[in-house]
Amino acid sequence: METGAAVNTGHAAAGLRRKKEKMYITTIKRLLKNKLAVVGLVIIAIQVLMAIFAPWLATHDPIKQNLSAAELPVFSDGHWLGTDNYGRDIWSRIVYGARISLVVGIVSVSLGLIGGVVLGLLAGYYRKLDGLIMRIVDLLFAFPGILLAMLIIAILGTGLINVAIAISIWSIPTCARIVRGSVLSVKNREYILAMKALGASNARIIIKHILPNCLAPIIVFATMRMATAILSAASLSYLGLGAQPPTPEWGAMIAAGQAFMWTSPHMTVVPGIAIMLVVFAFNVVGDGLRDALDPNMDINQ
Amino acid sequence: MSQSKQPLLKLENVKKYYPIRGGVLRRIQGYVKAVENVSLDVFAGESIGIVGESGCGKSTLGRTILGLEEATGGAIFFRGEEISRLPERQRKKWKKEMQMVFQDPYASLNPRQRIGHALEEAFIIHTNMTKAEREERVLHLLQEVGLRPEHYDRYPHEFSGGQRQRIGIARAIALNPSLVICDEAVSALDVSVQAQIIKLLKDIQEKHELTYLFISHDLGVVRHFCNRVLVMYLGHTVELAPSRELYANPLHPYTKALLSAIPRPKPGAKRERIRLEGDLPNPANPPKGCPFHTRCPVATERCKQERPEWKEAAPGHFVACHEVK
Numbered sequence: 059m060e061t062g063a064a065v066n067t068g069h070a071a072a073g074l075r076r077k078k079e080k081m082y083i084t085t086i087k088r089l090l091k092n093k094l095a096v097v098g099l100v101i102i103a104i105q106v107l108m109a110i111f112a113p114w115l116a117t118h119d120p121i122k123q124n125l126s127a128a129e130l131p132v133f134s135d136g137h138w139l140g141t142d143n144y145g146r147d148i149w150s151r152i153v154y155g156a157r158i159s160l161v162v163g164i165v166s167v168s169l170g171l172i173g174g175v176v177l178g179l180l181a182g183y184y185r186k187l188d189g190l191i192m193r194i195v196d197l198l199f200a201f202p203g204i205l206l207a208m209l210i211i212a213i214l215g216t217g218l219i220n221v222a223i224a225i226s227i228w229s230i231p232t233c234a235r236i237v238r239g240s241v242l243s244v245k246n247r248e249y250i251l252a253m254k255a256l257g258a259s260n261a262r263i264i265i266k267h268i269l270p271n272c273l274a275p276i277i278v279f280a281t282m283r284m285a286t287a288i289l290s291a292a293s294l295s296y297l298g299l300g301a302q303p304p305t306p307e308w309g310a311m312i313a314a315g316q317a318f319m320w321t322s323p324h325m326t327v328v329p330g331i332a333i334m335l336v337v338f339a340f341n342v343v344g345d346g347l348r349d350a351l352d353p354n355m356d357i358n359q
Numbered sequence: 360m361s362q363s364k365q366p367l368l369k370l371e372n373v374k375k376y377y378p379i380r381g382g383v384l385r386r387i388q389g390y391v392k393a394v395e396n397v398s399l400d401v402f403a404g405e406s407i408g409i410v411g412e413s414g415c416g417k418s419t420l421g422r423t424i425l426g427l428e429e430a431t432g433g434a435i436f437f438r439g440e441e442i443s444r445l446p447e448r449q450r451k452k453w454k455k456e457m458q459m460v461f462q463d464p465y466a467s468l469n470p471r472q473r474i475g476h477a478l479e480e481a482f483i484i485h486t487n488m489t490k491a492e493r494e495e496r497v498l499h500l501l502q503e504v505g506l507r508p509e510h511y512d513r514y515p516h517e518f519s520g521g522q523r524q525r526i527g528i529a530r531a532i533a534l535n536p537s538l539v540i541c542d543e544a545v546s547a548l549d550v551s552v553q554a555q556i557i558k559l560l561k562d563i564q565e566k567h568e569l570t571y572l573f574i575s576h577d578l579g580v581v582r583h584f585c586n587r588v589l590v591m592y593l594g595h596t597v598e599l600a601p602s603r604e605l606y607a608n609p610l611h612p613y614t615k616a617l618l619s620a621i622p623r624p625k626p627g628a629k630r631e632r633i634r635l636e637g638d639l640p641n642p643a644n645p646p647k648g649c650p651f652h653t654r655c656p657v658a659t660e661r662c663k664q665e666r667p668e669w670k671e672a673a674p675g676h677f678v679a680c681h682e683v684k
Contacts, residue, residue, distance in 0.1 A: 255454065256458070
């Protein structure tokens with residue numbers, strides 16, 4: 059909201075209003091005190107920068123073959139991470155792969171969040187819908203994650219977009235459960251009753267009063283889920299269900315490098331390390347956020 | 360209070376039962392009778408205290424009147440119009456007329472909302488005011504409850520309990536209601552803060568011609584605040600009388616026991632403390648006859664069988680007890 063509007067009403071006293079400190083600033087300050095989370099944030103920042111500036115950071119065209127320079131080891135001239143069996147520059151492929159894994163992660167987590175948050179809010183708030191929605195969620199839970207994703211890809215066909223959709227569907231049940239749980243703990247608080255007493259509509263209560271108070275677990279879930287989503291996307295691509303060659307996808311790069319494990323281990327190790335670092339980063343940041351958002355630390359700081 | 364006037368709020372045999380479900384099929388196995396046959400006339404401008412121990416149904420009664428809980432039986436009339444069976448949509452216009460101040464000042468404000476926005480919400484829901492008009496009203500409200508304009512942008516956790524309760528009061532009076540239900544509004548506060556909040560409630564009552572239903576377990580506070588007092592036990596009304604009369608001349612043995620438990624400031628003063636034996640009976644399985652007979656010091660055989668009638672023992676003094684002639 060705008061403070062300016064109050065000043066316009068002519069209240070001299072309104073000028074006394076002190077500068078607002080947003081709640082998220084406190085959270086960020088607290089997150090930055092956690093060293094591991096800072097390491098994670100740096101890694102994520104690097105990935106984001108790589109994703110955005112891929113064309114400038116890459117030294118070569120990531121899909122251009124050069125058989126005369128195939129299987130160069132790391133720290134070769136002009137290819138500091140070496141080349142693969144077709145002579146493609148691995149550094150350039152990693153840089154473009156960062157873009158792919160980030161986009162697949164963001165798309166699948168956002169889709170999963172939309173579905174999960176909506177279902178969770180409805181199930182938690184409306185008792186009548188609770189049974190139905192949670193049974194559907196239980197049904198989705200009954201499938202092992204990767205199997206469910208494979209099933210969905212079998213229906214939709216292979217490709218990165220379908221991988222994102224498959225992973226998002228698999229995220230829905232967990233998200234719905236988390237949101238439902240927080241809604242249940244929030245919806246009987248007195249401030250919700252006060253809003254009902256004022257005659258607020260259900261939509262208003264859910265969006266303005268319940269959702270903001272369920273945000274903390276949703277944010278933590280989304281961050282942790284990024285790690286899972288990136289890992290799953292890489293796994294599915296490794297299995298040949300996601301990115302198709304010659305797309306520079308990390309999981310697909312590992313799959314391609316397998317056959318050359320003895321002669322050129324860097325073909326598998328480099329993308330493996332990339333996946334590991336990113337998954338590690340999202341996990342520790344998620345952990346850090348969980349601590350930073352803990353409401354019990356709210357008042358003391 | 361003249362009895363010929365139309366009451367602002369009229370309760371007729373209001374009941375609120377909560378089903379107890381059990382077994383695999385979640386069938387209803389019984390009911391917790393939280394409020395049982397409560398009848399009461401509330402006239403404009405008075406303050407009625409509703410007292411009783413925890414679990415006697417006083418808060419449930421307040422919420423049922425507001426429509427936060429659906430009454431199981433009986434009828435609630437507001438300005439002569441029945442409101443207990445209205446569909447949600449039509450209730451909205453009455454919601455402006457009745458508001459509530461909640462018990463826990465720490466739980467009754469949304470922790471993620473600046474208090475200025477929380478107060479504006481009433482106007483967003485019920486009026487078409489512009490943002491500037493709403494802000495003006497909120498700043499005025501803040502001043503009225505003894506807060507300052509710079510509090511507009513703060514979050515609830517930046518306030519003390521007493522200040523939060525002032526915010527709760529501001530929210531309740533925002534739409535100029537005629538009835539405000541104070542559900543243990545001062546119980547969570549320090550004694551010194553209690554006094555300030557009670558004074559604020561009184562000032563606001565005079566200014567806005569409010570009617571209060573003051574739910575409390577603190578008989579000392581109720582004595583100074585209310586014109587009439589209703590005593591409840593296990594969902595039943597047991598006694599209703601003007602405050603002065605009730606405190607000077609309690610008729611029901613339960614009221615006598617409650618009054619004898621008020622701490623006296625004079626050390627060494629002689630007083631007779633009536634101790635009630637046993638616990639509050641389970642409201643899912645209330646005793647037959649008079650609900651109080653299991654703990655009553657003067658209970659007779661008749662009390663175990665027959666439910667006492669609600670009768671007028673003295674002008675304006677109602678009681679439900681066989682032993683009161």
